[in-house]
Amino acid sequence: QVQLVESGGGVVQPGGSLRLSCVASGFTFSRSDMYWVRQAPGKGLEWAASITFDETDKYYVDSVKGRFIISRDNSKNTLYLQMNSLRVDDTATYYCAKKGAAWGNWFDPWGQGTRVTVSS
């Protein structure tokens, strides 16, 4: 079955960096657009970044532009999120998700998430 497993979260000081990974299995990763969605503690969902299957296009929510970089390695079935200049308000659980269908940009499935805490 389709599975997404995130890792790389942790505690980091403001201004620091982290790289999140998401290993995919059970589908043809190299043909699927992928997403990162985050959820601050006790808050709702916020789309953070997207990448097309071939890395041609990358998109970011305004609040992370210039600080986060989404990338992928199709040979390793892995999605990444490089997070730089981290701020306290980046504290959240970060989920990776797969594009639900070729014709529709819903998110399905989601990984279990990895928690990022930015604190001094």
Place this chain on the structure above:
Amino acid sequence: DIVMTQSPATLSVSPGERATFSCRASHDIGRNVAWYRQKPGQAPSLLIYDASTRATGIPARFSGSASGTEFTLTIISLQSEDFALYYCQQYFTWPPFTFGGGTKVEI
């Protein structure tokens, strides 16, 4: 950006009853809406896409509908696992993809 407004924020119902809650889009988004359920301590999971199509494996007690810019999720005969958070998401105009603020269904 498209703003998705969910209501109510919290809905109190009893097991076996029906729950209905809505999501209003700030602009016309056609039927480009998905619904997700997030059980406590878990990741969200897809329930409905294209406003009314149930995702694979989702039971028939879940149904979605659309009228203009208003989208509704109905759950008939609530089961214990249905007491959770529910989010709508639009994918008509992006970036950014946007979510509603969530509806918590509680006992």
